[in-house]
Each structure stands twice: as structure tokens, then as C-alpha cells.
Amino acid sequence: MTIDTGVRLTIAQALERLMKDGMPFRFEAYDGSVAGPESAQYTFRLLNERGLAYVMTAPGDLGFGRAVVAGDLEVDGVCMGNPYDVLAHVQNRLSLKMPTPSEVVQIVRSLGVGKLMPPQPPPEEHLPRWRRALDGLRHSKARDAEAIHHHYDVSNRFYEYVLGPSMTYTCAVFPREDATLEEAQFEKYDLVARKLGLKAGDRLLDVGCGWGGMVRHAAAHYGVKVIGVTLSEQQAAWAQEEIKRQGLDHLAEVRFGDYRDVTETGFDAVSSIGLTEHIGVRNYASYFTFLAGKLKVGGRLLNHCITRRDGSMSPKTGAFIDRFVFPDGELAPIGRIVSAAHDNGLEVRHVEDLREHYALTLKGWSENLEEHWEECLEEVSLGTAKVWGVYMAGSRLAFERNELGLHHVLAVKVGPDGDAHFPLRPTWGS
Structure with missing residues (x-):
């Protein structure tokens, strides 16, 4: 024709x-x-x-x-x-x-x-990758701090409307299909605690702790001494205030800073819930080496992160997500993560895919945003609220269609004699 x-x-x-x-x-x-x-x-x-x-x-x-x-x-x-x-x-x-x-x-x-001729981008859009490179190497401390600031330092009140009372911005675990979002977030934190084998008096490091949900859960329900760290100043301030309000400051603290600046060692456990997406695939080796170095022999790591369906997909996020939501974010298939952990000081003992649970979590967040639309617009721009609406709905579809996964990787630091201090069978239940 x-x-x-x-x-x-x-x-x-x-x-x-x-x-x-x-x-x-x-x-x-x-x-x-x-x-x-x-x-x-x-x-x-x-x-x-x-x-x-x-x-x-x-x-x-x-x-x-x-x-x-x-x-x-x-x-x-x-x-x-x-x-x-x-x-x-x-x-x-x-x-x-x-x-x-x-x-x-x-x-x-x-x-x-x-x-x-490209028009001026909306003010909610972050800099393109080439421009970010002028501000530092990809996943340098300064550039990571700016990327986290772009997404998380928006408005704590906005996040309260969207995330609900738990202030938890990671995949929940639904014990039942009709469970509420709050029940599912409680179950997520408790499942992490059970997989880590936490008990009173243990020391836990929670890297990328957000608003301190895991920090407070471990302290309140398991009597654990916890240090949480986040690159978001607003998250740290909110978390410290909530820790004091709940009377947990004798056990728990949340620091504003980079997880790589934590100097303490000898932890019984490390939890990383939603941090791996931000560190860069090329940094997996140093990331797992660092976390292994924080554990005592027999200590456990629970790594909770979004994953790609398979290795044929680029680790880079799509253009919309990169510019409006998670600048410099990268995702890898679960095999890449398991290999990196296993090759850098840890022995992987258990892997679980919670993909469908993230679709349900995003459904709950989207419904919260829709229900509190007018209140949210008092906290953020209309453009920012639209970004969240489109990104969460699109992400829900990606999890439902197996384009994205959400994996738990449980690993242990084995002693020189080969003793993993690990039970013969799983003890954490469903």
C-alpha cells in the first residue's frame, strides 16, 4: 500500500x-x-x-x-x-x-x-539519567540520598492516608484473602521475625527501615534491641517520634543515614525489607558482604525485595518509574539475588515468592488514595497524586501478570566449622 x-x-x-x-x-x-x-x-x-x-x-x-x-x-x-x-x-x-x-x-x-521539540517536563519529574550522572556516580551515597529524598520526603501525612496506620511501604503478607491491609502488614513483620528466629535480648539491624515498622514490631512483640536506618529524614523523624510515643525507646532507635555508615557489628539478625531495589545490581556483592559482616556466626539475614520475572528483562525500571517514582531503581531475577548472597559470606536456606501478596497490597494502597483523594491533595500537588495513582495501579498489574515478583531470601552466616546454628526443619510456620 x-x-x-x-x-x-x-x-x-x-x-x-x-x-x-x-x-x-x-x-x-x-x-x-x-x-x-x-x-x-x-x-x-x-x-x-x-x-x-x-x-x-x-x-x-x-x-x-x-x-x-x-x-x-x-x-x-x-x-x-x-x-x-x-x-x-x-x-x-x-x-x-x-x-x-x-x-x-x-x-x-x-x-x-x-x-x-520536548516541552518542559512536569515539576514532579526527576532529572534524566544523564543529568543525574553529573551529581555523582550511580548509587554513590550522595546520589542515593537524592533519589530517596525525591520519593519519600514528600509528606508524612500523605503517606499516612495512602499506607494506613502501619505506615508500611512494602509488600504485606495476607493470611487470608479477606484480611485487612493492617492485618496483612502485621503478618508480614511477624513472618520476618519468625524467619529470623528473634527472641528477647537479640540484636537486630533493620536496613532501609522506612518509618520503622519492623523496628517497632521486633521491639514490641519480641523484646529485641533494634537499630533501624533510613536515608529519608522525614521517615526517621516520624519513626523516632512513634517509637517514643509507644514507649519503645529503651529498645529501639531509627537513624537518619546510609546503611553503609552503621559501625556496630555482632547482630543476631539483619532485616532488609525493600532496600535491595535501590542499591543497584552491580553492588549486590558489596551489599551482601557488608550485611554478612554485621552478623555474628549463626546470625540470619532476611532479604525482602521486588524481583524481575526472568533474566531476559533489563534491570532498569521503565522510563516513567525512573523519572517519576524510583530514580536509579534496579531489579533482578531471584536467581541473581540468591547467587549474590550465597557467593558473599552467606548460606541461603529458604526462598519464598509472595508475588500475589504485593498485588493485594497495591490494591489496598490504591483504594486508600482514592478514598482520601481530597485530603491527599491538601498535602501534595495534583501531579504528585496522579503519579502515585498511575504507578500503583500499573505496578499491581505487573505483579498480577508475573512481570514482577516479591521474594523473601533467608540466609545464615555459617561458622568456620560449618555449623549454621539452623534448625533441621523450618520453625516459622506459614
Whole structure:
């Protein structure tokens, strides 16, 4: 088929050219053009030229995300605090085709070469990878601190609305399908404690401790002396205040700093819940070596982290996640993590995949954001709230579809005589 590149297309016609099996939604553009069935469940509205330029200069999730966050692309009747249903609908039905060179020429000529000049990104967007490199090496202490600051130092009150009373921003463990989010977060912390074999008087180091959920749980329910450390100043302040409020400051503390600056050693256990995603795949060896060095012989490490489905996938996160959510985040398949732990001072004893539990956790967070949408907008910008809505709904789909996993890796530091001080069979129950 020969394309007449001189024929000018409307925005809707240009979009239709990219659809392999037709438009699975209604589309309306600011130039007055429309496409897709009138009876479609969802109607997308492109409101202005900036939104079109976002999509044209960054095709895929980044351009779409920019347009949504900036308010240039809307979906009728959908609260962007929980756009799970519309994202699932589009993913299930959308089939794009690669345009031919002549089609690309026709689309660009029709929509305007000027739309290939990138607009200023939304203020909620972090710097691109090349620009971050000017501020330090990837996963240097300074650059990691800035990445954590971007995501976590937003508003503790905002996180209280989204995460709920536990203030826990990691995958929960649902003892029952109908368990509440709070019950599931309690079960997660208790499962970690049981896997670590914690008992009164033990010493625990919790790296990447967030708002101190594991710190408080171990101290309150197991009588353990705990040091937690986080790179988020707001998290540390909130956690210390809550520790004092609960009367746990004789057992527990949360420090604002880098886990690599912890000098104490001889811990009975180390918990790392949601930190591995931030350290970089190339740093796994030094990470596990460091944690092994903090343990006494027979001490256990519980590493809880998001994983890739398999090794064919890039460790780097998608463009939207990298720029708006987790700058410099990296994920690896579970085999890579097990090998790194096993090769650097630890013996891996147990691995568990909790993938479905993270989908349920994200469902709960999304529902919280939707329920408290107006209150959240008093704490953060509309763009930031949209980022969270899109990212959590999209992540839920990724866990449901086995694109992402969530693994527990339980390892032990074995003595020179080969004694692992480990029971013959698991003692932590389900």
C-alpha cells in the first residue's frame, strides 16, 4: 500500500494508524477529531498541544505519564487515584503496530514538526539519567540520598492516608484473602521475625527501615534491641517520634543515614525489607558482604525485595518509574539475588515468592488514595497524586501478570566449622 504523505491527518486519524486491531476506547482531541466507538467504556481526551508534544517526543509510558500528570490527557469519569480498571482495560485490548517510514513522515507532517521539540517536563519529574550522572556516580551515597529524598520526603501525612496506620511501604503478607491491609502488614513483620528466629535480648539491624515498622514490631512483640536506618529524614523523624510515643525507646532507635555508615557489628539478625531495589545490581556483592559482616556466626539475614520475572528483562525500571517514582531503581531475577548472597559470606536456606501478596497490597494502597483523594491533595500537588495513582495501579498489574515478583531470601552466616546454628526443619510456620 502506498501512503500519500501529502495527505494531512487529524490527531485521531494519526492515532488510528498505530492501532493494529482498532481503537479499544473513545478518543477525542483538541483539534475536534474523534476516533473509537461511541459506546466505548472509556473516553480519553487530549486537551492541548503540549500533551501531544509529550506523547510524540517520548512515545510509551513516559510520554503518556507526562501528559496525565500535567493534566493534558484526561479519562472521563476516572479518579486518577485508582486508575486500575482503565489501565487493565487498555492493556487487555490495546495492540499497537509499528508504522512504516512513509506513515511516520505522514504523521509528523500532519501533526507538526514542532511537536518534536520536548516541552518542559512536569515539576514532579526527576532529572534524566544523564543529568543525574553529573551529581555523582550511580548509587554513590550522595546520589542515593537524592533519589530517596525525591520519593519519600514528600509528606508524612500523605503517606499516612495512602499506607494506613502501619505506615508500611512494602509488600504485606495476607493470611487470608479477606484480611485487612493492617492485618496483612502485621503478618508480614511477624513472618520476618519468625524467619529470623528473634527472641528477647537479640540484636537486630533493620536496613532501609522506612518509618520503622519492623523496628517497632521486633521491639514490641519480641523484646529485641533494634537499630533501624533510613536515608529519608522525614521517615526517621516520624519513626523516632512513634517509637517514643509507644514507649519503645529503651529498645529501639531509627537513624537518619546510609546503611553503609552503621559501625556496630555482632547482630543476631539483619532485616532488609525493600532496600535491595535501590542499591543497584552491580553492588549486590558489596551489599551482601557488608550485611554478612554485621552478623555474628549463626546470625540470619532476611532479604525482602521486588524481583524481575526472568533474566531476559533489563534491570532498569521503565522510563516513567525512573523519572517519576524510583530514580536509579534496579531489579533482578531471584536467581541473581540468591547467587549474590550465597557467593558473599552467606548460606541461603529458604526462598519464598509472595508475588500475589504485593498485588493485594497495591490494591489496598490504591483504594486508600482514592478514598482520601481530597485530603491527599491538601498535602501534595495534583501531579504528585496522579503519579502515585498511575504507578500503583500499573505496578499491581505487573505483579498480577508475573512481570514482577516479591521474594523473601533467608540466609545464615555459617561458622568456620560449618555449623549454621539452623534448625533441621523450618520453625516459622506459614
